[in-house]
Structure formats: C-alpha cells, structure tokens
Amino acid sequence: MIDYHVHFWPHAQRASETDLDVERIAAYTELAARQGVREIALTEHFFRFTQGRALVEGWWDDLSLGGGPALRDEVRAYFDHHATADLDRYVEAALAAQQADLPVVIGLEVDYYPGRMEAVAALLSGYPFDVLLGSVHWIGNWMFDDLASAIEMAEWDRRGVRESWTAYTEALEELAATRACDVLAHPDLVKVAGHRPDPGVVTSCEDRIAAAAAASGMAAEVSSAGMVKPCREDYPSPSLLRRFAELKVPVTFASDTHGTARVAERNHELVAAALAAGHRSVRRFRRRQPHDDAIEAVAS
Ligand SMILES: [Zn+2]
C-alpha cells in the first residue's frame, strides 16, 4: 500500500537541512515497508520553505479576513518559526532518493492562501513534483487547528461551531476550484478540535466537500492522523468516505507523520475502511499524472 503524507519535522522543531538526505529518507521507507507500505510521498509543508514565505508574505495582515491583530501576529510568528528551509535543497534530496531506487514520490503539502494560489502554482510548476496535497489549515488568518495555541482555540467560541464549519467548507471549495493541487489532505480537518455542529450541518458540509472534490478531479486522502487528535476519528469520517465513493472521488492513504514516529500508522485499517465504504482503487501519482490501481493489487 502507500503512505502519501509524511513530514520531516514535528511542528515544534525547526527545519534542519541536515535531515534532507537519502539516509534519512531511507529510514522512512524502511519503517513503511515493515507495515507493508511500498511507496511513500514526501509531503513537507509549503510554509517550511523560504520560497513559500516570499510568495504569501503578509496575507495574514488583511484584517478583513475576520481575525484581529492577535491572530495576525500569531500567523507571522508561525512563519518566523517554520519558514527556514530551502525548497531546492528539499527537492534535490527527494530526487537523490529516487535515483537511489528508494520507493518515494516527491510531494508537498500546500495550504490554501486566498488570492495567492496562482503565484504558488506558478512557483511549484518549476519543480519536478509527483504530487501536491491541498490543505485548509487557515480560515482567513485563523489557525483553527493549532491546538497548542490558547488564542487560536478561543476563536471557536467567538465564531461559533456552525459558522466555523461553513467557513472551512467554503475555503475548501475555493481551494479545489483553483485546481492547484492533486489530493485533498485530511478533507474534514475542521473537526480536529472535537467541535461538531448538529448532524444536519455536518451532512451539508460533507456533501459540499465531496462535490468540490468530484468537480475538481482531485483525490481525497484517507488519514490516520485524526485518531490522535481530540476528534478521535480518522479523516474523512465514515459518512464522507462513503460520499467520496458514491461520487467516484479517488483515494490515497496517509499517516501525516511529523518525523518518523507514525510512518504508515494503521495503514491496514484505513484500507479496510475504504473498502467497506465502497472504494475499489487507490490513486498514485508520477510527475502529477494520476494512476489508479485496484486496492487488492497494491495491498498484496
Ligand atoms: Zn495538514
């Protein structure tokens, strides 16, 4: 099987370019192989790289996005901490791993930045990426999934759960419509902190998320990362996973490990959930071209 979502560094750790080498990547592929996972996608965050920051610098200053100065300052500090690595060096290390015949594809996790996606896509088109994940980590300039920040978590009460889910869904629809990325990462991440609106709102948001994925041609990832968060559920929920199957949205499988601790975590359970929901194939990518294989063929 595949793990199409791995990171080099935990969020608390600064990016270290000494980690960007073939030996370190081999540690991931060896751990994956022990779980029966034969291909991984390196998908470091776009915001880890100085080239990324240069393109999106200052989007957090727009207070019309709904956040006040405190949220603006949080995002700026977040970028100060995270955006220190060199994208060229990252891609070179991934290419070297491919040349050493390690079973890796070269990817990136790209966030949705309103109004900046054309520039982001133009930058990324100059690199030999195999796959780009698209994520919504910010609603405006609110980092709704930064569980460690009291300022960010207080926004849930201020905005309301129903409004937050709806705003997340709108951002995801906008991201999908840009067609800048190949796979929707953790499609219902809005549940991460454990706040859920009434079931009718959840269903309506899930229907919109599935429709946005289908209209864009993107795949959706099935991720074990939600189970270790307050929501205590994989992404997507069982009902959204079924909705993806009904609309023929292809799937990938993901751990979203930050560091090697969770490589390929519970991969077999994710595959079983996808099969139970009606999915029969898994999508892989080479140089942004999709290839679908029967799940059974890849899992054996
Ligand atoms: Zn993410």
Ligand SMILES: [Zn+2]
């Ligand atoms: Zn991630």
